[in-house]
Amino acid sequence: MTDPSVPPQKHPVADPPQPTANWALFLDLDGTLLDIAPAPDAVAVPEGLVEDLGAVSRALHGALAIVSGRPLGEVDRLLAPLKIPAAGEHGAVIRLPNGVCEEMDGKIPPEWVEALLAASVRMPGVLIERKAHSVVAHYRGAPNHEDELRQIASRLAGSVPEHFEVLEAKMAFEIRSRDITKGRAVERLMQCEPFRGRMPVFVGDDVTDHDGFRAAEAMGGLAVDVFQRFAGRPKEVRDWLKQVARV
Numbered sequence: 263m264t265d266p267s268v269p270p271q272k273h274p275v276a277d278p279p280q281p282t283a284n285w286a287l288f289l290d291l292d293g294t295l296l297d298i299a300p301a302p303d304a305v306a307v308p309e310g311l312v313e314d315l316g317a318v319s320r321a322l323h324g325a326l327a328i329v330s331g332r333p334l335g336e337v338d339r340l341l342a343p344l345k346i347p348a349a350g351e352h353g354a355v356i357r358l359p360n361g362v363c364e365e366m367d368g369k370i371p372p373e374w375v376e377a378l379l380a381a382s383v384r385m386p387g388v389l390i391e392r393k394a395h396s397v398v399a400h401y402r403g404a405p406n407h408e409d410e411l412r413q414i415a416s417r418l419a420g421s422v423p424e425h426f427e428v429l430e431a432k433m434a435f436e437i438r439s440r441d442i443t444k445g446r447a448v449e450r451l452m453q454c455e456p457f458r459g460r461m462p463v464f465v466g467d468d469v470t471d472h473d474g475f476r477a478a479e480a481m482g483g484l485a486v487d488v489f490q491r492f493a494g495r496p497k498e499v500r501d502w503l504k505q506v507a508r509v
């Protein structure tokens with residue numbers, strides 16, 4: 263018998279993992295720590311999150327990193343004054359624990375961005391977001407244009423398939439270099455103190471996080487899917503961080 267007071271779950275839900283002091287923790291931002299907003303610039307940073315992240319970073323002796331699809335500058339602006347190791351644009355730019363930033367090659371040809379911008383003029387509600395190493399076509403404001411946008415993005419990326427791919431994100435298509443992934447960001451940071459020798463744990467909610475999941479698991483760590491372990495609720499991830507801060 264099912265309990266009518268419990269809403270049906272889309273994903274099987276298991277308890278969140280029990281934090282330990284030897285973790286190196288990698289956290290996605292949107293949809294993991296922050297509730298998804300109608301547009302990327304409309305997210306709200308809940309009160310206390312920045313302080314809690316600072317406490318987690320201290321508890322793990324600095325082995326905490328944010329791994330986001332956003333540019334690093336945006337990550338820093340959202341989490342100010344916190345400035346911890348971080349990867350922006352899915353690993354295209356990585357700030358190491360010593361503060362040095364490393365940048366990957368793999369820029370999107372500017373004419374592709376122009377083509378998407380030109381197409382978006384005919385598709386009210388579609389938002390084209392330029393990043394240094396990718397371009398995102400958001401259709402949250404115009405779901406009827408999903409198929410047309412997918413075709414355009416696939417045609418552009420498909421012209422150089424060995425180097426570029428289209429990611430189907432939440433209500434968005436992102437063209438990015440195949441060489442830039444969140445997994446690479448995990449691998450790079452795990453080479454550095456104080457991450458080195460710890461157990462990588464990657465928490466994320468979206469398709470780009472799967473590269474981070476694979477990298478963490480390949481190094482004997484944990485993949486923590488926000489849907490499976492936190493019922494898809496960033497609020498529950500934020501509450502769990504308070505536990506991590508007490509290890």
Ligand SMILES: [Mg+2]
Binds near residue numbers: 290291293
């Ligand atoms: Mg996310």
